[in-house]
Amino acid sequence: MASGVVERLVLSQEYSSRRRARIFAEWDFCIRSVAAASIKQQSICNSLKIDLAEKMRCLKNRQQSTRQRALLYLLRLLINSSILLLLAGAFYCIQQVTELSLDAEQKRTSPSMVLRYLPPVIIFLINVLLPYAFQALVKLEGWSPNTEINLTLIRCVMLKMASLGMFLFSLGQRILCVWDRGEHMCQPCGYNKLYQCWETAIGQEMYKLTIFSFLTTIGVTFLISLPRRLIAEHASGRLAQWVRKDEFLVPQNVLDIVAAQTVIWLGIFYSPLLPLLNTIFIFITFYIKKYTLYRDCRPSQRLFRASSSTFLFQLVLLLGLTMASASLGYVITRVPSSRACGLFANYTAAWKVVPEAVSTRLPPAAQRVLHYVASDAFCFPLLILLCLILTGIVSQTQANRRAIERLKKQQVLHVKEKWCLVRELATLLLEPRQPPVARSQVVLLSATETSRAQGMQETET
Secondary structure, rough: OOHHHHHHHHHHOOOOOOOHHHHHHOOOOOOHHHHHHHHHHHHHHHHHHHHHHHHHHHHHHOOOHHHHHHHHHHHHHHHHHHHHHHHHHHHHHHHHHHHHHHHHHHHOOOOOOHHHHHHHHHHHHHHHHHHHOOOOOOHOOOOOHHHHHHHHHHHHHHHHHHHHHHHHHHHHHHHHHOOOOOOOOOOOOOOOOOOOOOOOOOOHHHHHHHHHHHHHHHHHHHHHHHHHHHHHHHHHHHHHHOOOEEEEOOHHHHHHHHHHHHHHHOOOOOOHHHHHHHHHHHHHHHHHHHHHHHHHEEOHHHHOHHHHHHHHHHHHHHHHHHHHHHHHHHHHHHOOOOOOOOOOOOOOOHHHHHHHHHHHHHOHHHHHHHHOOOOOOHHHHHHHHHHHHHHHHHHHHHHHHHHHHHHHHHHHHHHHHHHHHHHHHHHHHOOOOOOHHHHHHHHHHHHHHHHHHHHHHHHHH
């Protein structure tokens, strides 16, 4: 993430590639097939369209009156309020279906497969339908094309992470009695006594999420993308124009992988074999996506800038890891272990086994080292050392920023020097009276002295 931030700071908006550079230098001369050439042409065309659309939007914003800006801000406020209402309704649905599924399992009535997998189904439908609403609403807000893509990605990220968080909260409120300790079901043992093996119950829910995510990948591939491709290839008329091949959207596929990885992090404590199962699913999913990409999909009409979105994906992955670490840390250190089964049945919390193992299994020398590491005599020097390292890193970052700005100014000066030479040579061609060699030497010497003086002035500054 830090390297991505540095790259985004260096490649700022003012020093991005110009349109003439895209036209004359962006073509890949290693392309030999017609299909690859058309895809590259479409990519360059989309890049130019986005650039020109952003320029036109900037010009329109400058020409807007105060009343038009106020109406635009009001429209954006209403759209964001509608999005918040949609998210609130989605979270309420997740909570209700989670309680319905848990109630069906509590009554020991052998619930049907629909009730067992109802929470994953609702989460999948929410994560599929609401992004289409986000894409339709963001077009009414008047943003630039690049901002529309990034804003839609951010909202989809919030939707995926928040839906997982709401599902965890519903499980914790029902099984672990989080924020509901006064209920009579939780008073004897600290968790809901109807779930004597609550770790197993939560692990089952994590298995359901992982398995259903894999099943939906297979279902979308062979029940939606494949029929659309067959209809588009073999049908004719308006039906073929309306039902086209599906677009392979890189951001949505990356977010699906990140959400699946977050589920693995959340369930690794409750079901240790979940990473192995997910590893098998990842290999199968790779070949399914490869088949979908080459056979059933068409190139996306909108440009996806991977260099500017890598930081966003890494941030989403970090948010998922933080959410999983916080929830697991609370469960391991605060929630009482199940007394009926499990590895920690004899402990009040799962973390209690660590100090006991340290005091009984480790040799005395290792115990002394651990006690010293946890003492203030070690923490204060470590804190001072970290402060010194951080100060050095910040100073180096500031120096690098100044060097980058100096190089940018030097690049501008070199361009000005070349234009000065061009103007002087043009004047030389219009005045044939003086010897051209002597005049060109004078021009080169004057331009060199000017650039040296400007460089010395920049160095002194």
